[in-house]
Amino acid sequence: MLELRDIKWSAPDGTRVLDGVDLTVKSGGLTVITGPNGGGKTTLAKLVAGVEAPESGRILLDGDDITGLDVTQRARKGVCFAFQQPVRFKGIPVRRLLELAAGESLTEVQVCALLNQVGLCGQEYMGRQVDASLSGGEIKRVEIATVLARPGKLFLFDEPEAGIDLWSFSGLISAFQSLRDRRDKALLLISHQERILEIADEIIVLSGGKVAQRGPAPEILPQLMGKGGHCADCGKRKAVFA
Amino acid sequence: MNSITGKFLETLAGWKGTFSGAYSVRENGSCAEMRSTPFVEITPKSGLSGLDIRILPGCRGEVVAVPACVTQGGIDDLAYNDFYVGAGAEATIIAGCGVHTENGEPARHSGIHRFFLEPGAKVKYIEKHLGTGDASPRAIDPETVIQLGEGAQLEMDTAQLGGVDRADRRTKAVLGAGARLVIRERLLTEGQQQAKSDFVVQMDGEGAAVDLVSRSVARGDSRQSFRSQITGNAPCTGHSECDALVDGNAKVDATPMLSANHPDAALIHEAAIGKIAGEQIVKLRTLGLTQEEAEAEIVRGFLE
Numbered sequence: 001m002l003e004l005r006d007i008k009w010s011a012p013d014g015t016r017v018l019d020g021v022d023l024t025v026k027s028g029g030l031t032v033i034t035g036p037n038g039g040g041k042t043t044l045a046k047l048v049a050g051v052e053a054p055e056s057g058r059i060l061l062d063g064d065d066i067t068g069l070d071v072t073q074r075a076r077k078g079v080c081f082a083f084q085q086p087v088r089f090k091g092i093p094v095r096r097l098l099e100l101a102a103g104e105s106l107t108e109v110q111v112c113a114l115l116n117q118v119g120l121c122g123q124e125y126m127g128r129q130v131d132a133s134l135s136g137g138e139i140k141r142v143e144i145a146t147v148l149a150r151p152g153k154l155f156l157f158d159e160p161e162a163g164i165d166l167w168s169f170s171g172l173i174s175a176f177q178s179l180r181d182r183r184d185k186a187l188l189l190i191s192h193q194e195r196i197l198e199i200a201d202e203i204i205v206l207s208g209g210k211v212a213q214r215g216p217a218p219e220i221l222p223q224l225m226g227k228g229g230h231c232a233d234c235g236k237r238k239a240v241f242a
Numbered sequence: 243m244n245s246i247t248g249k250f251l252e253t254l255a256g257w258k259g260t261f262s263g264a265y266s267v268r269e270n271g272s273c274a275e276m277r278s279t280p281f282v283e284i285t286p287k288s289g290l291s292g293l294d295i296r297i298l299p300g301c302r303g304e305v306v307a308v309p310a311c312v313t314q315g316g317i318d319d320l321a322y323n324d325f326y327v328g329a330g331a332e333a334t335i336i337a338g339c340g341v342h343t344e345n346g347e348p349a350r351h352s353g354i355h356r357f358f359l360e361p362g363a364k365v366k367y368i369e370k371h372l373g374t375g376d377a378s379p380r381a382i383d384p385e386t387v388i389q390l391g392e393g394a395q396l397e398m399d400t401a402q403l404g405g406v407d408r409a410d411r412r413t414k415a416v417l418g419a420g421a422r423l424v425i426r427e428r429l430l431t432e433g434q435q436q437a438k439s440d441f442v443v444q445m446d447g448e449g450a451a452v453d454l455v456s457r458s459v460a461r462g463d464s465r466q467s468f469r470s471q472i473t474g475n476a477p478c479t480g481h482s483e484c485d486a487l488v489d490g491n492a493k494v495d496a497t498p499m500l501s502a503n504h505p506d507a508a509l510i511h512e513a514a515i516g517k518i519a520g521e522q523i524v525k526l527r528t529l530g531l532t533q534e535e536a537e538a539e540i541v542r543g544f545l546e
Contacts, residue, residue: 049528071527080528087525090485091457091543100539101529146529 007057019209035206049081078153086143101149119168246313250340268310292322299328315347338370343378350381359394373405381408390421419447431464460492474507
């Protein structure tokens with residue numbers, strides 16, 4: 001489904017953020033990219049979505065080279081991207097944003113079903129504007145719903161857990177699991193969240209701009225958890241990545 | 243009524259061959275059609291061009307339409323319409339104006355609307371302005387004067403939809419105790435168009451409240467000027483917000499002013515002027531919209 005070949009990207013100040021990343025994401029599975037802060041995960045997601053362009057390397061979707069395609073062209077090829085920090089729109093209601101994402105008019109039932117997947121009541125939220133009247137958690141859930149509404153093939157979520165309460169998060173896990181079961185789609189998540197790592201088919205650890213580890217979740221997860229360990233004073237689990 | 247008036251009425255007043263309630267259609271400075279109903283009396287003013295509209299107590303939700311249309315150049319129309327709304331009456335008033343030019347001569351409509359709401363009256367006032375036709379200058383200068391009695395409520399939805407070269411929009415309101423005024427303004431200017439929008443609201447009674455939100459889009463070389471002055475002379479609440487999207491070489495200035503003449507007057511102003519945010523466009527493009535489609539969607543939503 002998705003293939004990245006020798007992707008390099010540097011920040012405007014010249015710092016090399018991605019330094020020759022190679023990876024493959026197959027359809028019909030859930031791949032989670034994790035790693036320490038500043039390791040290039042969000043940059044990688046933006047490169048796939050076309051929000052940023054790589055210095056070198058190639059990005060292939062279903063075998064087609066999409067490196068030179070812009071954001072719109074990639075979206076129309078089936079790349080769907082949920083931003084880590086969602087954008088607010090004065091005057092655009094939630095329902096309209098979901099319809100733009102779906103590329104068609106949606107019935108109330110369809111809107112409710114989409115919002116329900118992210119833990120929002122459709123009747124309460126479909127008429128609300130996607131503006132500052134929504135809390136950080138609410139707008140994050142709307143952002144995720146816009147991607148769930150899309151008729152795409154590669155679904156890319158950048159830290160979907162951020163700002164989501166525990167109850168809604170359980171629903172989100174279910175939504176990701178159902179999406180994973182679609183054999184014609186690929187699910188790529190960027191996350192530090194243990195519950196998301198646990199449902200992954202494959203985990204890729206990105207560190208220092210390179211793929212440091214990759215493999216099936218049962219193989220990689222214990223290594224990551226062991227890496228965090230437990231605090232000697234309070235007994236709580238330490239963060240996986242410092 | 244001519245065909246241009248018919249088209250304006252469809253756009254400005256939701257006309258579908260007829261109006262359900264009382265109405266008066268003004269065409270090129272004269273009354274084209276008029277009808278009163280048991281709860282709404284419309285009568286021509288004596289000695290002045292315009293109407294007296296009396297909405298009687300007991301009126302419950304009637305829609306009153308008083309649109310004005312100028313359908314040719316060379317006309318400078320001025321109308322004084324006074325609305326007297328009885329205690330406890332509830333009505334929706336649709337005004338609005340269309341100006342069309344096609345003979346190379348300028349045209350203008352100036353509508354001076356005064357609202358006198360008695361205690362407990364509730365009015366929704368919808369006013370849309372539109373210009374169409376050739377390149378001749380078209381001007382619409384609406385002036386709205388509002389007096390709200392105790393507990394009266396007026397919700398004003400005013401929009402300049404486009405095609406108006408010059409607009410001088412003035413609104414003045416005085417609120418009594420417990421009165422509530424909601425204003426929603428939407429304004430679009432393009433090319434060389436110029437629009438001034440001026441709001442003066444005075445709250446004299448305890449518990450009065452005003453919520454004024456103006457959203458505008460300025461494109462091309464157009465100019466917009468927004469001014470609001472909210473004065474609280476009693477325990478009251480006031481909120482004004484001016485948001486403008488600027489594109490091309492357009493210029494927008496906003497001058498908000500708040501005056502609290504009572505320690506329990508709570509007044510707030512917010513203003514934001516700037517280009518369409520790049521991240522908004524990127525987000526919509528990730529949904530499959532082109533740059534142009536994304537910009538149009540943002541502007542449309544902003545002005546709706």
